[in-house]
Amino acid sequence: MRTVEDGGLRPIDAGPLRRASEFEALKFFGITQQRPLGLNVASAWKLIS
Amino acid sequence: LNATSTGAGNMARGIGARVVAGGNSVRFLALDPERADGLASKLQDQAQEGETATTSSLGDPIENDIVVLAVPYRAVQSVAERYGPELSGKVGADITNASDRESMDRLFTHAGSSPRPRRSPGSSLARHPSRRSTPPSPARSWRGRWPTTRSMCSLLATKPAPNR
Numbered sequence: 066m067r068t069v070e071d072g073g074l075r076p077i078d079a080g081p082l083r084r085a086s087e088f089e090a091l092k093f094f095g096i097t098q099q100r101p102l103g104l105n106v107a108s109a110w111k112l113i114s
Numbered sequence: 115l116n117a118t119s120t121g122a123g124n125m126a127r128g129i130g131a132r133v134v135a136g137g138n139s140v141r142f143l144a145l146d147p148e149r150a151d152g153l154a155s156k157l158q159d160q161a162q163e164g165e166t167a168t169t170s171s172l173g174d175p176i177e178n179d180i181v182v183l184a185v186p187y188r189a190v191q192s193v194a195e196r197y198g199p200e201l202s203g204k205v206g207a208d209i210t211n212a213s214d215r216e217s218m219d220r221l222f223t224h225a226g227s228s229p230r231p232r233r234s235p236g237s238s239l240a241r242h243p244s245r246r247s248t249p250p251s252p253a254r255s256w257r258g259r260w261p262t263t264r265s266m267c268s269l270l271a272t273k274p275a276p277n278r
Contacts, residue, residue: 068115068180071136085208086223093213093221 115205118143118176120193121184122150122169125209129182130157130167139166141178147171176200182207187222 069076079088091110099108117133119126122144133140134157144150150169157167173196181201183190187210212222 068117068133068136068138071138072132073135074132089212089221089223096213097218 115180116140116178117180117182118178119182119184120172120197121182121189122146122153123184126182126184127153129184129207129209131160134158134161134165134167137163137165139168139178142167142169143172143174143176144169145172172196176204178204180205180207183210185210187212 066076066078095108095110099105102108116139117129118141119130120143122142126142130140130142130153140157142150142154147169154167154169161167172193176197181197181204183193183206185193190208190210214220214222
């Protein structure tokens with residue numbers, strides 16, 4: 066976490082490693098939407114409130 | 115903490131740049147040392163204090179505390195086979211992309227599986243979806259030794275605008 070912070074990022078503890086499964090699926094869905102939405106590979110999900 | 119990246123491609127470049135920007139050192143373990151040397155020297159030029167960006171061959175010992183898997187998804191198996199026991203106690207970041215690039219219609223990982231369990235690469239990967247038919251791969255048992263692993267992808271997803 067510290068090393069990530071040092072690099073200018075904001076690390077977030079997103080829970081246990083098993084959450085990686087859902088996160089991976091979310092990312093995959095995002096990849097499939099890049100072309101129809103005209104986005105590039107640097108597009109990202111944003112969680113807002 | 116210093117980091118080692120297995121791989122020296124685009125993802126390794128981005129992550130390596132952040133490591134060096136934070137005053138930490140990075141080492142790239144690469145199949146193509148020439149390409150890695152170019153990347154390392156660019157990052158070394160950006161170093162402001164004592165941090166270093168160096169290269170070594172994939173297969174050389176890993177000395178750093180953080181290990182980033184910046185290799186193609188299917189290459190993880192061979193990395194695990196080479197480094198398995200050496201990775202014990204280190205912090206790992208698996209950033210590999212498990213998308214089936216050919217069809218772009220599925221992931222190679224199983225829905226509901228944890229944590230990112232992998233199967234042996236090769237034909238069984240695509241043709242035998244039954245979990246029971248596949249013995250635990252070295253990659254899988256190796257993952258179990260990384261209780262502190264977090265997906266670097268989630269960290270990168272929170273990246274604010276570059277501050278330098």
